[in-house]
Amino acid sequence: MSTDEAAMPARAVRSLPLAFAAGAAVGVLGGMIGLGGAEFRLPLLISLFGFTALAAVIVNKAMSLIVVLTALPARLAAVPLAELATHWTVAVNLLAGSLIGAWAGASWAVRMRPTTLYKVLAALMVGMAAALVLTHTATLSTLTLPGPAQTIAGAAAGFGIGVVAAIMGVAGGELLIPTIVLLYAVDIKTAGSLSLVVSLPTMLVAFARYSRDGSFAVLGANLRFVAVMAAGSITGALLGGLLLGVIPDLVLIPILAIVLLISAIKMARHT
Incomplete structure (x- = not known):
């Protein structure tokens, strides 16, 4: 990525208040459905603030990481660490696949042609829309699988989620929560906290892979923008949490x- 591509887009330089407002709007949407909402932030980074596809993914990943780090203490207050510890095998099973998937997904993203990456992101957003509808409108029943089959299914699901999360720059809770409920019969509240436990190291692996590419310079050139929009996302998420169930x-x-x-x-x- 050239210096010009890594530099903050002119629209974003003049629109830090807009960046906060856009982050807040995304946070409210995510908070109202109990998720981070990073899948809504990604198209804004591209269409509203003018980032290229890969730059937007890396910026989105950085903000997703900040939001997850902020949300984790609150989730631990809601679901104590001791309770989460009883489900440690679930986290380990998913991480066995998601860590590999995150590295692979980030590697594929940095090697894709920009036009290909735009199309891949579009396809993944359609998948996210389908997952959103199914998760919130259908009754999630548990799949009864024997131990070895459950372990294999968990690692495979983790790999796929790691790939998607890395390529889109999201935490992956939209996919992790229903997976945990379906495969391991964990209640939805505990699944939400477990998803953060799994997504945090998964995001760090993707982040580490992106840091090896020249495209990572976009963060150094946009630190103020990232901080402002992340602050808006966190503020919006808190407000959205209060509005949970209103609509x-x-x-x-x-x-x-x-x-x-x-x-x-x-x-x-x-294009």
């Missing part, structure tokens, strides 16, 4: 899914 899921989820689909169409057409 029925049957109304909110289809709207958010449509937003993702429209963003995916624009992403696929991006």
Whole structure:
């Protein structure tokens, strides 16, 4: 990536208040459905602030990491560490795949042609929209698998989630939570906390892989922008958490899914 590509886009330089507002809006949306909302932030980084695809992914990953680090203490207060420790095998099983997947996903992202990466991101956003609808409108039942099959399924699911999270720059909670519920019969509240335990090291691995590429310079050139938008995301997430349940899921989820689909169409057409 050239110096010009790594530098903060002119629109973002003049629009730090807009960056905070955009981050807050994303945080509110995520908070209202109990997630981080990074999948909504990614298209804004590209369409509103002018980042290229890979630069947007890396910036999104940095902000997702900040949001997860901020959310983890609050989740541990809601679900004590001692309770999470009883499910340590779940975290280890998923991490066995997600750490490898995160490294692989980041490696693929930095090697893709920009036009290919835009299309891949568009396809993943469609998948996120489908996962969002299924998770919040369908009843999640547990899959009864024998021990070895469950272990293999968990590692495979972790790998796929690690790849998606690395390529999109998200934490992966949208996929981790239903996976934990389906495969391990863990209640949704505990699954939310476990997803953070799994996503944090997974994001760090992807971050480490991105740091080996010249594209990582985008963070050094955009530290103030990242800090401002991340602060907006955290503020919005806190507000969104207070609004949780105010708008029925049957109304909110289809709207958010449509937003993702429209963003995916624009992403696929991006040049």
